Amino acid sequence: MTVxxxxxxxxxxxxxxxxxxxxxILVGLAFAPFVFPGTRSLDVAAKVCVFILLVASxxxxxxxxxxxxxxxxMFFGIGAYGIAIAxxxxxxxxxxxxxxSLAALACSALLALLIGVLSLRVKTIFFAMITxxxxxxxxxxxxxxSGFTGGEDGLTYTLPQVLLPGSKLLAAPLFxxxxxxxxxxYYLVFFxxxxxxxxxxxxxxxxxxRVLQAIRENDFRxxxxxxxxxxxxxxxxxxxxxxxxxxxxxxxxxxxxxGPATTLSFDIMVDILLMVVIGGMGTMYGAVVGAxxxxxxxxYLQDLMKLASHAAAGIPLLPALVHxxxxxxWLGILFILSxxxxxAGIVGKLRSRDKRHHFVTR
Amino acid sequence: MSLAKDALPVARLDKIPLAxxxxxxxxxxxxxxxxxxxxxxxxxxxxxxxxxxxxxxxLTLVFGLMDVMNFAHGAFITIGAFxxxxxxxxxxxxTQADSLWRNLAALLLAILASMAVTGALGVAFERVIIKxxxxxxxxxxxxxxxxxxxxxxxxxxxxxxxxxxxxxPATLRGxxxxxxxxxxxxxxxxxxxxxxxxxxxxxxxxxxxxxLLIRAGVEDSEMVESLGYRxxxxxxxxxxxxxxxxxxxxxxxxxxxxxVTSAMGMQVMILIFIVIIIGGLGSVGGCFxxxxxxxxxxxxxxxxxxxxxxxxxxxxxxxxxLWRPQGLYPVAKR
Amino acid sequence: xxxxxxxxxxxxxxxxxxxxxxxxxxxxxGGLTILLGRNGAGKTTCLRTIMGLWKASAGCIxxxxxxxxxxxTPAVAQLGIGYVxxxxxxxxGLTVRENLTLAARAGPIDQGRLxxxxxxxxxxxxxxxxxxxxxxxxxxxMLAIARAMIEPRKLLLVDEPxxxxxxxxxxxxxxxxxxxxxxxxTILLVEQNFNFARALGDTVAVMDSGRIVxxxxxxxxxxxxxxxxxxLGLSLDAHQ
Numbered sequence: 001m002t003v004x005x006x007x008x009x010x011x012x013x014x015x016x017x018x019x020x021x022x023x024x025i026l027v028g029l030a031f032a033p034f035v036f037p038g039t040r041s042l043d044v045a046a047k048v049c050v051f052i053l054l055v056a057s058x059x060x061x062x063x064x065x066x067x068x069x070x071x072x073x074m075f076f077g078i079g080a081y082g083i084a085i086a087x088x089x090x091x092x093x094x095x096x097x098x099x100x101s102l103a104a105l106a107c108s109a110l111l112a113l114l115i116g117v118l119s120l121r122v123k124t125i126f127f128a129m130i131t132x133x134x135x136x137x138x139x140x141x142x143x144x145x146s147g148f149t150g151g152e153d154g155l156t157y158t159l160p161q162v163l164l165p166g167s168k169l170l171a172a173p174l175f176x177x178x179x180x181x182x183x184x185x186y187y188l189v190f191f192x193x194x195x196x197x198x199x200x201x202x203x204x205x206x207x208x209x210r211v212l213q214a215i216r217e218n219d220f221r222x223x224x225x226x227x228x229x230x231x232x233x234x235x236x237x238x239x240x241x242x243x244x245x246x247x248x249x250x251x252x253x254x255x256x257x258x259g260p261a262t263t264l265s266f267d268i269m270v271d272i273l274l275m276v277v278i279g280g281m282g283t284m285y286g287a288v289v290g291a292x293x294x295x296x297x298x299x300y301l302q303d304l305m306k307l308a309s310h311a312a313a314g315i316p317l318l319p320a321l322v323h324x325x326x327x328x329x330w331l332g333i334l335f336i337l338s339x340x341x342x343x344a345g346i347v348g349k350l351r352s353r354d355k356r357h358h359f360v361t362r
Numbered sequence: 363m364s365l366a367k368d369a370l371p372v373a374r375l376d377k378i379p380l381a382x383x384x385x386x387x388x389x390x391x392x393x394x395x396x397x398x399x400x401x402x403x404x405x406x407x408x409x410x411x412x413x414x415x416x417x418x419x420x421l422t423l424v425f426g427l428m429d430v431m432n433f434a435h436g437a438f439i440t441i442g443a444f445x446x447x448x449x450x451x452x453x454x455x456x457t458q459a460d461s462l463w464r465n466l467a468a469l470l471l472a473i474l475a476s477m478a479v480t481g482a483l484g485v486a487f488e489r490v491i492i493k494x495x496x497x498x499x500x501x502x503x504x505x506x507x508x509x510x511x512x513x514x515x516x517x518x519x520x521x522x523x524x525x526x527x528x529x530x531p532a533t534l535r536g537x538x539x540x541x542x543x544x545x546x547x548x549x550x551x552x553x554x555x556x557x558x559x560x561x562x563x564x565x566x567x568x569x570x571x572x573x574l575l576i577r578a579g580v581e582d583s584e585m586v587e588s589l590g591y592r593x594x595x596x597x598x599x600x601x602x603x604x605x606x607x608x609x610x611x612x613x614x615x616x617x618x619x620x621x622v623t624s625a626m627g628m629q630v631m632i633l634i635f636i637v638i639i640i641g642g643l644g645s646v647g648g649c650f651x652x653x654x655x656x657x658x659x660x661x662x663x664x665x666x667x668x669x670x671x672x673x674x675x676x677x678x679x680x681x682x683x684l685w686r687p688q689g690l691y692p693v694a695k696r
Numbered sequence: 697x698x699x700x701x702x703x704x705x706x707x708x709x710x711x712x713x714x715x716x717x718x719x720x721x722x723x724x725x726g727g728l729t730i731l732l733g734r735n736g737a738g739k740t741t742c743l744r745t746i747m748g749l750w751k752a753s754a755g756c757i758x759x760x761x762x763x764x765x766x767x768x769t770p771a772v773a774q775l776g777i778g779y780v781x782x783x784x785x786x787x788x789g790l791t792v793r794e795n796l797t798l799a800a801r802a803g804p805i806d807q808g809r810l811x812x813x814x815x816x817x818x819x820x821x822x823x824x825x826x827x828x829x830x831x832x833x834x835x836x837x838m839l840a841i842a843r844a845m846i847e848p849r850k851l852l853l854v855d856e857p858x859x860x861x862x863x864x865x866x867x868x869x870x871x872x873x874x875x876x877x878x879x880x881x882t883i884l885l886v887e888q889n890f891n892f893a894r895a896l897g898d899t900v901a902v903m904d905s906g907r908i909v910x911x912x913x914x915x916x917x918x919x920x921x922x923x924x925x926x927x928l929g930l931s932l933d934a935h936q
Contacts, residue, residue, distance in 0.1 A: 066500060068500055068504070123499070124499040125499055125503065128433075128503050129431070129635045130639075132631075132632065133635060133676055134676075137672065137673060141673070144669045144670075266628070270511060277504060325518070325523065326515050328511060328515050329511075329512055329516065329519065332511035332515060333508075335504075335511065336491070336508035336509065336512065339501055571798075574794055575798070577787070577789060578787045578794075578798055581787050581788065581789060581790075584785075585781070585787070587773070588747055589773060589798060589799050589801070590770050590773035590774045591770055592768070592770045593770075693789075
């Protein structure tokens, strides 16, 4: 039990239903190549891993520190482009990837510190607007410096041999699945994302994390006690940015492609917001639930909605509303309801339901 | 009792920000190869600035008065544009006729329809989405973002996902030619409409009791309530007006671009945010000057170095914030 | 003489803080009642609760025969209560004229009343068309009071009008308030300056830690130095 306690930094799910859901997700992701064969499903699984990390990093910012930033995709993009540019210009070696990663992480940390020091003194709304402008600027920069970043089309590149789909590691298939570079890539993404998620969990459950929450609750009072909130917020901003960049690095390793549409677009920022709020702000596990739900819905819900759309064919406007491309509409409504009624999202709902059944931990 | 001076201090309008406009126009003059081009760009810049002002003024006033930043404002712009397509495209007989009056009549109809729709939606939005989260800035940002997502999807559900072409009315196409100088007719209209909106806002704010309430409320809405006014009711009116203005801006912008897409509101929101930050959150006058500055810079730089056009406006914002951290005309808040 | 305002058992909480812990006192009709007490005693909270800016969590506030707890601030103001907050609440961007026009809810400003105001506060006439932000601290305070009185009010709530003002101006203000007392208006005045209070008050209520610890006639308190010392301690000499 103590192994689990250390691993989760004492932050248990605190709900039978939630524990079950998390275990299902964990097992599903851990054994994805074997349980869900096919390229599409593995793609979805890898995307889930990346987004769990990305959304968790955003939860640190929004849920725990109370900062709304629209520049998060910028850090995601920096990580991805770090790998992309290194692999394209320096060749597909582990050395170049390491260099690219380190450069990306350093760049993100610096930018995050800059943003923190310059803007965290201002009010919430002002800060949100400024990060929006900065993110837009960065996205345009990325598409304009096409010599460097591949412009609108992005960069495609190759990676060390062992990560490529072509290379076979084992002569014979294991449990019916060919163990090739793709599987290796997947497990790299999975283990890295899982490890970094646990690191974030540790950060929010540390004394530092508690100060963040105190600052989120009552900035004035925290300052009165002696905690310089600007410093804490800047550090939180840095940690979140680094985690987001790491997610970008993993994504770039998986896709072997980096471009403005996959990493820097405002749509992704909106998606992150949806995931973190619907999953549950300030819970970390909300990121797991939210990201899984969202990515799976994004891929598979559309098929479901297509059926509904055909069924509603006769009625005016209704087919347009349940048209598969309109899945974001329903998610948006769910999002609004979550902000009003369920601030702790799905995780909060599951936990409160179990509280009534007197679920006791530790 | 008071200071010994007998002379009254003169309430001088802070004119320095106003001077920025001619300064930037003049600065561009040597950089641009020919005078006719400079004239064209300046008119284009002013026209664009006016349209941005129409769209941004409502947002800044709502923020100043109600302390609410409506991140879904872009949706109202887009809706205004789409309503215009629904009115103008069927009225092709009028818009394509070679009669200025018919053209203007059609345009007026489109404007009235857009403003009515966006104004009504604004009221609904304020009551349903925003009212429950007064004063809670974090939730406000999240909720209005949610409203934006839902609105954008509803727009696509109603008008379809494809871009719609919206040609300018026949007599508003083309330019006035004076020797070497060409001035687009539509841009002149845009400037006139913008000035009309500014004049109307100025009159309402400075000559009516409601305007007095709003100006006082922007400074200290609690005190206005203590004087016996139900300022919450004014909130709804201002929000509706701001949304209607967004709709109007959407119509003008749609005809300027001649295409209408579901993302057009969002695309112009960046410039709008830059404008209201430059102008000072809550200041209509600041918004006016900020819009013109941004319009001019966007057009001059767009001509000289297109790649850095948006960057130049962000740079402008940074420079102004370094000079006046609260914007050109900060509102004296309690 | 009947009581225009009566508070009984009023409690007010703000967030986690329990500021008013059962406030009981009355304001007799037509007089000037002083609410005295140290910083942080809850005097401003008391006024704000009466105005409805903060909602009383318990108790009753009887104004002219009706309980006004829970009513909105505009409704309370419309019952005939004028409020001069500690921060004065002047609209700096509006001219003196606009400030007063706004305060005259019922319609155009009554010229007779305006002339009376100019008599009390000549600076207002001088700065009539200028933005109120140009006024000095003392002048702003006078504008704030003028604004609360530009139309007849039943009750005036004034929060620390002498704060930060020079002695000469305070003397002028004593005269102005004496004038105001001659009208039909009842006044509830919050003060820390005991001399100012003593010059104007008919009755007094002393507040400490959210409760009323003494109430009665001002004349009694003014003569009893031992009582003054006990209730008000060192703050007596601070604002002479």
